[in-house]
Amino acid sequence: MRDAAVIRVPTRASRAIGEAAAAWVLCAPAAISLFLLLLGPTAALLLLSFTDWELGAPDLAWIGLGNYEELTTDPVFRIALRNTISYVGVVMPLSIGLGLAVALLIEGGVRLRATFRAIYFLPVVSLLVAMATAWQYLLHPTIGPVNRLLAMVGVAPINWLGSSDWVMTSLCMIGVWENLGFVVVLFMAGLTAIPKELYAAAELDGARSALDRFRLVTWPLLGPTTLFVVTITAIRCLRVFDTVQALTRGGPNNASQVLLYAMYQEGFSYFRIGYSAAITVVFLAIVLLLMLIQTRILDRRVHYA
Amino acid sequence: MPRDTGRAILIEGVEKSFGKTSVLKDVSLALREGEFLSLVGPSGCGKTTLLRIIAGLESADAGRVRIGGIDVTGLRAADRDIAMVFQNYALYPHLTVSQNLAVPLVMRRLSALERVPLLRHLIPGHKGRCAAIDAEVRGAAEMLRLGHLLARRPAELSGGQRQRVALGRALVRHPSAFLMDEPLSNLDAELRAGTRREIVELHRRAGVTTIYVTHDQVEAMTMSDRVAVIMEGELLQLGTPREVYENPVDLRVAGFLGSPRINILPAVATPEGIRLGGSLLPMRAPLPAGARLSVGLRPEALHLARDGLAAVVEHQEFLGAEVLIHARLDAVEARVTAKLGIAAAEPLRLGDAIHLRADWRDVLLFGEHGQRILAIPAETSLDA
Amino acid sequence: MRPGSEPSLLADLPRLALLGVGAFLILAPYLWMLLASLKPGSEIFRDSLTLWPERFYAIENYGKALAEVPLLRFLFNGALVCALILFFQILFAAPAAYALAKLRWRGRDLLFGLVMLGLLIPYHVPALPLYVGFARIGLLDSFAALVIPFSISVFGIFLFRQAFKSLPDELIHAARMDGMSEMSIVWRVVMPNAWPAATAFATFSIVAHWNDLFWPLIVVQSHAMATPALGVLFFRAEEAGNDVGALMAAAVMVTAPMIILFLLAQRRFIQGIATAGLKG
Numbered sequence: 012m013r014d015a016a017v018i019r020v021p022t023r024a025s026r027a028i029g030e031a032a033a034a035w036v037l038c039a040p041a042a043i044s045l046f047l048l049l050l051g052p053t054a055a056l057l058l059l060s061f062t063d064w065e066l067g068a069p070d071l072a073w074i075g076l077g078n079y080e081e082l083t084t085d086p087v088f089r090i091a092l093r094n095t096i097s098y099v100g101v102v103m104p105l106s107i108g109l110g111l112a113v114a115l116l117i118e119g120g121v122r123l124r125a126t127f128r129a130i131y132f133l134p135v136v137s138l139l140v141a142m143a144t145a146w147q148y149l150l151h152p153t154i155g156p157v158n159r160l161l162a163m164v165g166v167a168p169i170n171w172l173g174s175s176d177w178v179m180t181s182l183c184m185i186g187v188w189e190n191l192g193f194v195v196v197l198f199m200a201g202l203t204a205i206p207k208e209l210y211a212a213a214e215l216d217g218a219r220s221a222l223d224r225f226r227l228v229t230w231p232l233l234g235p236t237t238l239f240v241v242t243i244t245a246i247r248c249l250r251v252f253d254t255v256q257a258l259t260r261g262g263p264n265n266a267s268q269v270l271l272y273a274m275y276q277e278g279f280s281y282f283r284i285g286y287s288a289a290i291t292v293v294f295l296a297i298v299l300l301l302m303l304i305q306t307r308i309l310d311r312r313v314h315y316a
Numbered sequence: 317m318p319r320d321t322g323r324a325i326l327i328e329g330v331e332k333s334f335g336k337t338s339v340l341k342d343v344s345l346a347l348r349e350g351e352f353l354s355l356v357g358p359s360g361c362g363k364t365t366l367l368r369i370i371a372g373l374e375s376a377d378a379g380r381v382r383i384g385g386i387d388v389t390g391l392r393a394a395d396r397d398i399a400m401v402f403q404n405y406a407l408y409p410h411l412t413v414s415q416n417l418a419v420p421l422v423m424r425r426l427s428a429l430e431r432v433p434l435l436r437h438l439i440p441g442h443k444g445r446c447a448a449i450d451a452e453v454r455g456a457a458e459m460l461r462l463g464h465l466l467a468r469r470p471a472e473l474s475g476g477q478r479q480r481v482a483l484g485r486a487l488v489r490h491p492s493a494f495l496m497d498e499p500l501s502n503l504d505a506e507l508r509a510g511t512r513r514e515i516v517e518l519h520r521r522a523g524v525t526t527i528y529v530t531h532d533q534v535e536a537m538t539m540s541d542r543v544a545v546i547m548e549g550e551l552l553q554l555g556t557p558r559e560v561y562e563n564p565v566d567l568r569v570a571g572f573l574g575s576p577r578i579n580i581l582p583a584v585a586t587p588e589g590i591r592l593g594g595s596l597l598p599m600r601a602p603l604p605a606g607a608r609l610s611v612g613l614r615p616e617a618l619h620l621a622r623d624g625l626a627a628v629v630e631h632q633e634f635l636g637a638e639v640l641i642h643a644r645l646d647a648v649e650a651r652v653t654a655k656l657g658i659a660a661a662e663p664l665r666l667g668d669a670i671h672l673r674a675d676w677r678d679v680l681l682f683g684e685h686g687q688r689i690l691a692i693p694a695e696t697s698l699d700a
Numbered sequence: 701m702r703p704g705s706e707p708s709l710l711a712d713l714p715r716l717a718l719l720g721v722g723a724f725l726i727l728a729p730y731l732w733m734l735l736a737s738l739k740p741g742s743e744i745f746r747d748s749l750t751l752w753p754e755r756f757y758a759i760e761n762y763g764k765a766l767a768e769v770p771l772l773r774f775l776f777n778g779a780l781v782c783a784l785i786l787f788f789q790i791l792f793a794a795p796a797a798y799a800l801a802k803l804r805w806r807g808r809d810l811l812f813g814l815v816m817l818g819l820l821i822p823y824h825v826p827a828l829p830l831y832v833g834f835a836r837i838g839l840l841d842s843f844a845a846l847v848i849p850f851s852i853s854v855f856g857i858f859l860f861r862q863a864f865k866s867l868p869d870e871l872i873h874a875a876r877m878d879g880m881s882e883m884s885i886v887w888r889v890v891m892p893n894a895w896p897a898a899t900a901f902a903t904f905s906i907v908a909h910w911n912d913l914f915w916p917l918i919v920v921q922s923h924a925m926a927t928p929a930l931g932v933l934f935f936r937a938e939e940a941g942n943d944v945g946a947l948m949a950a951a952v953m954v955t956a957p958m959i960i961l962f963l964l965a966q967r968r969f970i971q972g973i974a975t976a977g978l979k980g
Contacts, residue, residue, distance in 0.1 A: 033882040041852060056829050122716065133727070138951075140933060141955045144936065156732065212406035253913045
């Protein structure tokens with residue numbers, strides 16, 4: 012009689028358990044760090060926002076919505092909120108409009124595509140603090156090249172970063188400069204994904220002009236990309252911090268105060284942890300609201316497949 | 317059939333290269349009005365490029381295209397009064413079926429200003445034009461049995477339904493010609509057969525000149541009035557399906573059409589006849605003695621006999637109504653396939669020695685460079 | 701335009717010109733920065749707008765930048781921190797992504813839901829509590845504080861999961877039949893086949909953390925621990941804007957690495973962003 016090799020066939024249940032066990036082992040480090048480093052602290056932040064804790068204080072008290080009430084009357088916070096929202100409201104549409112135009116121009120031909128794409132994308136990979144420093148000198152009121160070029164056409168020198176009238180505009184300009192490349196690259200990817208056949212079909216259907224082709228094929232099929240671009244750019248704009256920290260520190264006189272900078276100041280300069288937490292919660296709420304608008308309201312209208 | 321060049325298509329001397337690769341070499345053909353012509357050939361032979369040149373989506377390096385007597389070579393696709401059905405349908409995914417069908421009419425009949433969403437209602441006559449467009453869309457939808465699908469989007473349709481919407485979009489314009497680029501290749505086999513019939517019927521009803529590109533020779537043969545066989549950028553033969561099948565002018569044409577593939581055997585011309593291995597075929601070719609040629613024998617032309625080409629049965633394939641016998645010839649290093657009836661093939665077993673014959677009229681002769689040579693029966697003198 | 705033909709150079713000029721103007725505006729700060737780093741202070745803000753330096757001051761500027769603050773140390777810190785972060789990110793994310801993509805188990809959807817939730821939360825949100833936590837343990841101003849919070853990358857899990865999902869199941873069945881454990885399947889079978897996703901993620905992560913200012917600003921107190929972004933701020937504090945040439949030299953040195961990396965790995969980087977974008 013031959014020695015039969017014993018093959019133990021696992022039962023369905025034992026296989027399932029084996030798979031689950033393996034899965035948990037694989038996920039353990041990620042799951043643990045997810046809780047310890049992201050979800051847990053976020054929950055802690057929420058709780059902290061309801062306290063009056065300051066770093067170094069011996070104990071803390073639960074004050075419920077006290078911080079939030081203070082926020083509504085705090086002039087610095089209100090400027091920060093207003094500035095941040097108008098920053099988003101200016102930089103986002105400008106970057107997206109210009110970015111789409113640039114993407115269409117680059118994709119509209121064959122020459123130098125990769126070169127232009129690389130150039131426009133440079134600001135996205137650059138150390139913003141360093142580039143902001145360069146911008147600071149470019150925008151210097153008396154000896155900066157920008158003002159001197161303007162002087163050549165007869166425009167009086169503008170105090171770009173030093174006057175409360177112009178500081179947000181300057182930050183917005185740098186914001187568009189910073190975000191444009193990101194938008195360009197995303198739109199370029201979206202444009203290449205449009206099946207070329209549709210343009211052939213459109214041509215045969217009588218779409219003669221570039222505008223016709225844009226309205227019939229390009230814009231509708233860029234729908235999902237556009238939605239993603241809008242969301243991502245809006246969130247990137249909400250997170251504005253580096254340029255403020257490097258160039259204005261919120262000044263002059265809080266004229267360039269923004270949400271994250273206010274949160275940083277309250278938490279790490281004044282050590283009002285509870286209050287800073289409340290600002291952060293507001294920030295998070297706005298981000299979540301944006302994501303909600305994207306998924307619930309717009310997403311369905313934009314995906315056709 | 318009387319030749320009315322009213323809306324016929326003429327292609328003269330078209331050449332096209334991509335970089336160093338020559339894709340089309342001096343292709344000329346003339347279509348009669350209302351004809352259904354297939355451009356058939358293996359993948360990469362240039363047929364789709366030719367179609368796109370006729371459509372105006374590509375420009376030829378040389379040659380002219382005339383549609384309805386008008387030289388359209390310099391015109392863009394939108395101005396050529398042709399419609400095209402694409403392999404992947406190319407339907408606008410964000411529009412409903414009725415909107416898809418309406419696009420060609422909307423783009424051509426409504427001015428640019430009229431197409432702006434709000435302004436359109438201010439322009440006089442707009443409502444009338446829209447109503448006319450609606451009526452035509454519904455007409456086309458009826459003809460293609462799409463009436464109940466008008467409000468759906470392409471993503472909600474099956475492959476066959478999308479096909480019909482693509483056809484409808486072409487139909488709705490009543491163009492001078494239809495161009496179809498392998499429209500059935502994305503459908504499964506069963507759907508393909510049914511849609512084939514539908515397209516032919518549609519063509520019969522609409523009577524529009526149609527150029528149909530396919531790599532499937534069955535489609536080409538079953539659907540067309542005439543077939544143009546294109547290989548390696550050259551138009552090898554243009555004729556009715558029967559002509560190109562029974563009378564191929566080139567070895568490549570013979571090899572491409574017909575399933576299973578024609579048997580090609582090497583032979584030598586002698587004063588006594590064509591020597592095929594050990595056998596002598598009772599025919600002569602107008603070639604010097606010793607010239608090499610190829611003999612083409614279609615599987616259905618071969619039958620079992622008591623003498624003829626000697627072969628050994630290697631493999632049998634049962635097709636239901638017929639049997640394919642694959643055998644190895646004794647005389648030459650070659651295999652042949654013969655299509656036999658059930659009764660004839662019944663007694664055969666693997667390894668059996670058989671003899672195969674064919675009627676001399678069914679034998680196709682091809683010269684050294686693949687060109688067709690007409691054979692003369694051996695009884696006749698060569699100088700008669 | 702004639703059908704199907706490529707536009708001639710002449711016809712293409714308007715498009716190229718427009719793009720060129722935009723490109724110049726984008727490159728302006730880089731050009732200025734580079735040129736300023738090569739000029740002595742007296743030349744930079746002269747009345748006439750001369751481009752090329754009259755006196756080549758590169759050695760002085762770059763030398764000063766390197767001497768004033770431990771710039772090389774900053775660059776080294778940046779490299780080390782980025783490398784460590786990437787290492788831990790992949791270490792944690794790959795197995796989890798594999799389990800989420802290819803294994804079936806109860807709780808999978810729950811965990812994936814939490815990952816998606818994590819994607820919504822910008823890292824600035826847990827910053828405060830994490831800071832307090834690190835302060836309590838006494839780990840502020842250390843590599844641990846710089847690296848640990850980023851060891852979880854939900855974006856990485858998301859990206860890898862997508863890449864793994866597209867791999868054929870047969871690959872994994874075959875590996876299991878060969879007797880491989882699930883963990884070795886992750887590293888020996890799945891990851892090597894998802895190489896494009898891995899390199900795309902790597903470029904993404906390295907650039908993001910090299911350029912990060914917010915977190916290092918919070919946790920770092922000494923010069924020894926500064927990352928490149930902080931290094932620029934420290935340099936500015938030292939110089940108070942007096943020696944613009946040296947400042948720009950420092951700026952060039954901290955910005956150049958990522959630009960070079962980007963130019964070398966362009967396609968991977970853009971692929972990473974585009975994939976995230978198109979699949980949304």
